[in-house]
Amino acid sequence: QITLKESGPTLVQPTQTLTLTCTFSGFSLNIPGVGVGWIRQPPGEALEWLALIYGDDDKRYKSSLRGRLTITKDTSKNQVVLKMTNMNPVDTGTYFCAYKTMAVSEVRFDPWGQGTLVTVSS
Amino acid sequence: NFMLTQPHSVSESPGRTVTISCTRSSGNIVNNYVQWYQQRPGSAPTTVIYQDHQRPSGVPDRFSGSIDSSSNSASLTISGLKIEDEAAYYCQSYDSSNVIFGGGTRLTVL
Numbered sequence: 508q509i510t511l512k513e514s515g516p517t518l519v520q521p522t523q524t525l526t527l528t529c530t531f532s533g534f535s536l537n538i539p540g541v542g543v544g545w546i547r548q549p550p551g552e553a554l555e556w557l558a559l560i561y562g563d564d565d566k567r568y569k570s571s572l573r574g575r576l577t578i579t580k581d582t583s584k585n586q587v588v589l590k591m592t593n594m595n596p597v598d599t600g601t602y603f604c605a606y607k608t609m610a611v612s613e614v615r616f617d618p619w620g621q622g623t624l625v626t627v628s629s
Numbered sequence: 630n631f632m633l634t635q636p637h638s639v640s641e642s643p644g645r646t647v648t649i650s651c652t653r654s655s656g657n658i659v660n661n662y663v664q665w666y667q668q669r670p671g672s673a674p675t676t677v678i679y680q681d682h683q684r685p686s687g688v689p690d691r692f693s694g695s696i697d698s699s700s701n702s703a704s705l706t707i708s709g710l711k712i713e714d715e716a717a718y719y720c721q722s723y724d725s726s727n728v729i730f731g732g733g734t735r736l737t738v739l
Contacts, residue, residue: 544728554666554674554719556728567726570630603673613662613680614723619673 509533511543511604511620519594519627529587529604529620536582538562542607543587544616545578549600559607559614560587596627631655633720633731640737643710649734651720652702663703664721665694668733674719678705710738 515527529543536543544559558578559567568576577590587604601624605616632654641647651663663681666674676685678694681703693706703722707714715738720731 546730553733554668554721554730556721556730559728567728570727614728615662615664615676615679616674616721617676617679617685619675622673 509606509618511606511618513602513604513620513623515602515623515625517624517626519625520629521595521627523594525589525591525594525598525625527589527591527602527604527623527625529589531585531587531604531606534606536560536562536580536585536587538609540609540611543580544605544607545587545589546603546605546616546619547598547600548603548622549597552600557591557602558589561607594627599625599627601625630727631722631724631729633722633729635718635720635731635734637732638735638737640739641710643712643738645710646706646708647710647736649705649707649718649720649736650702651704651731652700653722656724657698658696658701658703658722659698661722661724663694663696665692665703665705666719666721668717668719670716677718707736712738714738 511531542561545557560578575592580587601622603622605619608615634652665678667677668674677692682694717733719733
């Protein structure tokens, strides 16, 4: 059974860097095709993909946020870390990590973590 | 980057059928699989359709997905609507560099 859980601060000040950790179990993040993605959702708004890291350490970022995002993995700890710099109140929302299924020919997220709410405010 | 456009909201009565569209702005919709996620308030999304029309185990066959190349769109159809189907539904696809979610459709069953 695959599970994921997000952890990190619930409150971040403007201009600070957000660091979120996704701790997972049930798979190994060193298999080609397998990946972990980060998706966020502002309150009452739509889902927005942020970043994806593959088992071969290939990384993808949302183009409009590329300069602010860094995704890394630690396979020994079964963790994926997302860093987002220069946080702004518009970055407030629930941040989800999710398992990218193994099939190389698709990008699908299932299952997802429960999400963690991050508020950006001074 | 391409966009996926969904209607903001739809409503239908229990027992009826509803179809939610998802139109891709550029690039051929048949080139990359489309997924559909259901999200209830306060919960994480779950997959109801993957690879355009496949249903995960546990998802009732009242849910179906399709692709229309002529309109460059995907559709999610829910038949025999139940109150429990009331939720937000998101389509999702990708290309070589990006993962894109639609803006979501709020389904009201009343």
